[in-house]
Amino acid sequence: MEIRPTTNEDFDVFVDTVHAAFGRFPETPVEGGGLWWSALERERCVLALTPDGLPVGTAAAHSFELTLPGETLVPASGVTAVGVLPSHRRQGVLSAMMRHQLAELRTRGELLSVLLASEAQIYGRFGYGPATYTARLAVPRHKAALAAPRARGTADVPSTGSDNDSVEVLRRAECGEILEEVYDRYRRAQPGALSRPHRWWALRAGRPPVSPAPRYVAVHRDADGVPDGYASYSVESDTLTVDETIVTDDAVFTALARFVLGHDLVSRIVFKHVPPEHPLRWQFADLRAGEVSGDTDWLWVRLPDVPRALAARGWFTDGELVLDIDDPFLGEHDRYLLTIRDGKADCVPTDREPDLSLDVRDLGSVYLGGTAPSTLVRAGHIKAHRPGAATVADALFRAERSPHCLHWF
Ligand SMILES: CC(C)(COP(=O)(O)OP(=O)(O)OC[C@H]1O[C@@H](n2cnc3c(N)ncnc32)[C@H](O)[C@@H]1OP(=O)(O)O)[C@@H](O)C(=O)NCCC(=O)NCCS
Numbered sequence: 001m002e003i004r005p006t007t008n009e010d011f012d013v014f015v016d017t018v019h020a021a022f023g024r025f026p027e028t029p030v031e032g033g034g035l036w037w038s039a040l041e042r043e044r045c046v047l048a049l050t051p052d053g054l055p056v057g058t059a060a061a062h063s064f065e066l067t068l069p070g071e072t073l074v075p076a077s078g079v080t081a082v083g084v085l086p087s088h089r090r091q092g093v094l095s096a097m098m099r100h101q102l103a104e105l106r107t108r109g110e111l112l113s114v115l116l117a118s119e120a121q122i123y124g125r126f127g128y129g130p131a132t133y134t135a136r137l138a139v140p141r142h143k144a145a146l147a148a149p150r151a152r153g154t155a156d157v158p159s160t161g162s163d164n165d166s167v168e169v170l171r172r173a174e175c176g177e178i179l180e181e182v183y184d185r186y187r188r189a190q191p192g193a194l195s196r197p198h199r200w201w202a203l204r205a206g207r208p209p210v211s212p213a214p215r216y217v218a219v220h221r222d223a224d225g226v227p228d229g230y231a232s233y234s235v236e237s238d239t240l241t242v243d244e245t246i247v248t249d250d251a252v253f254t255a256l257a258r259f260v261l262g263h264d265l266v267s268r269i270v271f272k273h274v275p276p277e278h279p280l281r282w283q284f285a286d287l288r289a290g291e292v293s294g295d296t297d298w299l300w301v302r303l304p305d306v307p308r309a310l311a312a313r314g315w316f317t318d319g320e321l322v323l324d325i326d327d328p329f330l331g332e333h334d335r336y337l338l339t340i341r342d343g344k345a346d347c348v349p350t351d352r353e354p355d356l357s358l359d360v361r362d363l364g365s366v367y368l369g370g371t372a373p374s375t376l377v378r379a380g381h382i383k384a385h386r387p388g389a390a391t392v393a394d395a396l397f398r399a400e401r402s403p404h405c406l407h408w409f
Helices: 011-022 093-108 178-189 198-203 249-263 306-312 358-369 371-376 389-397
Strands: 002-004 045-049 053-066 072-084 114-118 132-139 167-171 216-221 225-237 239-247 267-274 289-298 299-302 319-327 332-341 343-349 356-359
Touching: 002 093, 002 332, 011 045, 011 053, 011 072, 045 093, 053 093, 053 178, 053 249, 072 093, 072 371, 093 114, 114 343, 132 178, 167 249, 178 216, 178 225, 216 249, 225 249, 239 249, 239 389, 249 371, 306 332, 306 343, 306 358, 319 358, 319 389, 356 358, 356 389, 358 371, 358 389
Parallel strands: 072 114, 239 267, 319 356
Antiparallel strands: 002 045, 045 053, 053 072, 114 299, 132 267, 132 289, 167 216, 216 225, 225 239, 319 332, 332 343
16 A cells, blocks of 8 residues: 655546545535645645555645644644545555554644544544534524623623624625634634634635635624624524634623624524533523534544643643553553643653553543543543542643634634
8 A cells, every 4th residue: 555645646636536435525626626625735635545556545634733721832733635435445544544644743743633523433543532522502583682791890781782883794705814813813812723724714715704605704893993703604594603703802702692693584593613611601691592402522633742742731730640541553552740830741751650541542532621531531431540530630631711623624
């Protein structure tokens, strides 16, 4: 099996192979590419070929920056366009491509690898674990009133409708660089968020709002007129659907939510991407107003270099843990002492008795703070060697807020 980068000459073959693997894809290629395909970094697209030269598999990677807890930004490889022809499945083609990509990631100095999984059964064996989650929240308009905030000193707000002139409605095509700038400010402070390379915005490749698809955009501005949040939405029949609400501050979210919830001529408002534990549900006057559905994993994380990854993120509680980590795909097994002082971690090899034994995929799940280690202990995936170890791990791994990613790639 040969795994090699796609050349300009055989990029059409790459596109055709992905199509054949999926049977369908969000975008049809147009003369060797379309918007989604043009956003790919050609030198990071690989083809898997049989010994007689038949292309049977594809994989690609985007060069992203991922925000870790503590507002640390690290280079991350965003795996995509993974496919193997139906005629050549379960013969190790994907396994070979995964090894190739992890080796390339190490050469490039990327800290970790992330992906969105088409099926939850595929990537655990390669060391990836689900690390962020997202859900849809639907609200009938007649239940959309927001409660007055109960904290003393918090400004009172009208229960529905836009209360001021800080929200402006633009068409997608009119937004110029506003969305890109606001998104960039948002993602730097949101654990789990990915950068959207400038090329994506310039090409308008991807899903709305990084696409030419018709959308309205409610842009919020601060007191100086500087955009500090937006909600991109469409209205179909009686439903207003918000693709994404990107804000730099909770009060801006409330203002934009109030705006879409007060929209006339709709009977239902759907927020497509709500992070776990988002305060919106608590803001409704009727706690049961929001109906949550489509609760699902989103970003999967793989740590090829555990001590480097643990030292990179920010931490919020002092403490120490001995972690015994198994990485069956890479054939590695190591034990580390993780010591956290003043928000920083030191992670060094140790032969001390372990507090927790875990597979690297489970470390990927807890790394951004979106999955509590104790949940995986209770599920039987992480072994706690002493009482209280899981509680310590929960306190240590927790992030400043739920990690969330709504970028689709
Ligand atoms: C998913 C896909 C790429 C797997 O490719 P593949 O070459 O068959 O994978 P491999 O042969 O390397 O599989 C390695 C192992 O993973 C398992 N595996 C692979 N895909 C699996 C799946 N979809 N469900 C369950 N197990 C799977 C294999 O059974 C094998 O297990 P084993 O080592 O115990 O025998 C291929 O099935 C495909 O193209 N699917 C459609 C497109 C798609 O979903 N792509 C992923 C986008 S995120």
